[in-house]
Amino acid sequence: MTASTLFYFLGASVALTIAPGPDNTFVVAQGISRGRKAAIVTALGMCSGVSVHTTAAALGISALLYSSATAFQVLKFAGAGYLLFLAWKSLKEERILLPSSVSGERSSRLLFRRGFVMNVINPKVALFFLAFLPQFVSPGSGTAAAQMFILGLLFMAQAVVVFSVIGWLSGSIGDAVVKRPRIARWFGRLSAVVFASLGIRLALAER
Numbered sequence: 001m002t003a004s005t006l007f008y009f010l011g012a013s014v015a016l017t018i019a020p021g022p023d024n025t026f027v028v029a030q031g032i033s034r035g036r037k038a039a040i041v042t043a044l045g046m047c048s049g050v051s052v053h054t055t056a057a058a059l060g061i062s063a064l065l066y067s068s069a070t071a072f073q074v075l076k077f078a079g080a081g082y083l084l085f086l087a088w089k090s091l092k093e094e095r096i097l098l099p100s101s102v103s104g105e106r107s108s109r110l111l112f113r114r115g116f117v118m119n120v121i122n123p124k125v126a127l128f129f130l131a132f133l134p135q136f137v138s139p140g141s142g143t144a145a146a147q148m149f150i151l152g153l154l155f156m157a158q159a160v161v162v163f164s165v166i167g168w169l170s171g172s173i174g175d176a177v178v179k180r181p182r183i184a185r186w187f188g189r190l191s192a193v194v195f196a197s198l199g200i201r202l203a204l205a206e207r
Contacts, residue, residue, distance in 0.1 A: 002138070006154065009136045013155045016132075017162045022201065026118065027163050028170040030111070036171025041108045043163035045115025047156050052120050053129040054152025058145040076123050080203035083118065087196035 018024075023046060031039030055061075119125060133148045133155075141147060 002141075005136055005138060009151055010154060010158060013158050014162060017159050022122075023119070023163070024166060026115075027167050031167050031170025032173050034111075034171075036168055037108075038111050039167030039171040040164050041111045042115040043167045044160065045112035045117075046119045047115075047159045047163060048112075049116050049119025049125075050129075050152060050156040050159060053126050054133070054149060054156070056126055057129040057133055058148040058152070077203060078121050080200070082121060084196060084200075087192045 027039055027043045027046070030042045129152070133151050134144070136151055137144045137147045
């Protein structure tokens with residue numbers, strides 16, 4: 001691939017990542033409700049999910065979602081159900097922070113896994129990579145699969161930077177909020193609303 005192709009791909013990727021959407025909303029909600037560290041860890045989990053979608057697109061697995069309405073519906077409702085489960089969990093938590101009995105290391109693992117799972121089980125993300133990556137594949141620059149892996153890693157790298165910045169900024173507000181339990185409870189309910197709305201939106205999504 002030429003340098004100009006990679007530069008154009010990087011510019012398009014940054015623009016798409018910055019554009020308002022469910023992923024940004026999710027990271028912002030985590031930052032405001034749980035604080036800076038939680039937002040960044042969640043963002044890293046979501047970005048790690050890109051590796052799964054890149055592999056699926058490169059190997060042609062994502063094409064199954066495109067061609068099979070049943071596969072798409074199964075994955076879509078699994079993702080929607082997971083988001084609604086997170087909404088229920090947020091309402092159940094006495095405070096929006098994870099219980100004090102959960103260690104910092106364990107809470108980070110839980111948040112990372114939450115972001116990772118949310119990204120991986122979203123079929124619309126899988127179809128996005130299936131449609132987006134091939135546009136930048138050069139026929140004379142090696143195998144298409146290898147090029148898509150490289151493009152996916154580049155997309156993931158810029159997403160880590162962009163989402164970390166978003167998480168840091170929203171977390172700056174969240175760090176002040178979580179020190180005030182009464183306000184934190186309201187943001188906990190807001191977080192539940194965000195999860196629920198994302199779940200409903202995914203459940204109603206079309207291919």
